[in-house]
Amino acid sequence: MINRIKTLEISTQAKLACAxxxxxxxxxxxxxxLMDQAGIYAAWSTVLFYAVPFLFFLPLTRQRWxxxxxxxxxxxxxxxxxxxxxxxxxxxxxYTEVVRGILMFYLTPIWSLLLARVLLGEAITPxxxxxxxxxxAGLFTILGIDQGTLLPGNIGDWMxxxxxxxxxxxxxxxxxxxxxxxxxxxxxxxxxxxIAAILLAVSPIAGEIQVPEIAAIVEVLPWFLIVxxxxxxxGIYSAFWGAPHLNxxxxxxxxxxxxxxxxxxxxxxxxxxxxxxxxxxxxLISLAGLSEFIWPFLQTKVGVERxx
Numbered sequence: 139m140i141n142r143i144k145t146l147e148i149s150t151q152a153k154l155a156c157a158x159x160x161x162x163x164x165x166x167x168x169x170x171x172l173m174d175q176a177g178i179y180a181a182w183s184t185v186l187f188y189a190v191p192f193l194f195f196l197p198l199t200r201q202r203w204x205x206x207x208x209x210x211x212x213x214x215x216x217x218x219x220x221x222x223x224x225x226x227x228x229x230x231x232x233y234t235e236v237v238r239g240i241l242m243f244y245l246t247p248i249w250s251l252l253l254a255r256v257l258l259g260e261a262i263t264p265x266x267x268x269x270x271x272x273x274x275a276g277l278f279t280i281l282g283i284d285q286g287t288l289l290p291g292n293i294g295d296w297m298x299x300x301x302x303x304x305x306x307x308x309x310x311x312x313x314x315x316x317x318x319x320x321x322x323x324x325x326x327x328x329x330x331x332x333i334a335a336i337l338l339a340v341s342p343i344a345g346e347i348q349v350p351e352i353a354a355i356v357e358v359l360p361w362f363l364i365v366x367x368x369x370x371x372x373g374i375y376s377a378f379w380g381a382p383h384l385n386x387x388x389x390x391x392x393x394x395x396x397x398x399x400x401x402x403x404x405x406x407x408x409x410x411x412x413x414x415x416x417x418x419x420x421x422l423i424s425l426a427g428l429s430e431f432i433w434p435f436l437q438t439k440v441g442v443e444r445x446x
Contacts, residue, residue: 148383155380156392162373164240164399167231168407169365174232177354181339184228186355188221188335191366191374192328195321213319216311217326218334223304224327224374225334226297229344234294236404237416240397241277242298244423248274249306250389257310260385269391269429276422279415280401293343309389312381320379327374397423 173183230239248270254260312323338344381389398420404410425432 152380152383153388153392155376156384156389157395159373159377159380160393160395160397161399162369162376163227163393164396165369165403166228166373167236167400168403169362169369170228170231171408173358173362176358178350178358179348180232181229181335181344182350183232184225185332185335185339186358186362187228187370188225188328188331190359190362191370192325192332194367194371195325195328212311212314213322213326214330216308216323217330219304219308219311220323220327220374220378221329221331222334223301223308225331225338226304227301228335229338230294230298230301232294233297234292235410236408237280237397237401237410239294239298240400241280242295243302243305244273244277244394244397245299246302246306246309246393249303250309251385253306253310254313254385258313265429265432266385266388266391269426272422272429273391273394273426276397276419276426279422280419309381312378312389313385314382320375323378324371324375327378391426391429394423394426 170183170187173186174180178186227239227243230242233239251262251266251270255262377389377393380392384392401416401420405416
């Protein structure tokens, strides 16, 4: 009984951690756009987003160097998958509309549930089926199913779509851990993410983007050194701690809090559309994220009514 309660508590904490991580990522676009406006253009702003947090981890890395140096190969694969995935995700919000890039990313629950079923043999339960339906309905609502094709329309859309698939792979790999190696995962994530960001910045995909001047970097560092430990590092650490305790599909669903946060903030500060269609989509996607909490209460209520 005690073990069952403890497991339930950890599961609840993991869900809250993933929801918090989603909120943090929902605000991710704001410092990215600010850096772009400050002269650290497009893909190069992503390089700073990974390189600076990695420097924060260096003192901790030194303390646990033996553990990190002896990391399993799977840790590196997690770092590579997560780093590449979220580098693409960050750039998606620079190469397309914030909401569109994020929603392309949030096909993740579908990939995750299917991968978890095929690779881990985990069941696709009724609340998860309902969550997929609600999430996809919200996605189509915001993108505008009545306006024609919903296929990716530009390079930013494709980045968001590939980022979602990459994160689904990350979530499945994380499921094989017990959540006690979040620091190692975070270290390798920022390490491989920095490499991926640099490779993308110098690739033909990024186009002819000027390498940022030292003066531009110095100008943004004061406020970015505050953003990194408050927003970026806790957001990714929460994800790496919470994800191993949950089904990969559930992880993706709780990250959907990001959509609501990003949609609202983009409407307020980036003048992106936010009308009835967007509100309806956000509500549907939020309900998808809450389905895991709502389902047990519905079952309890039905059981009580039948008993009476």
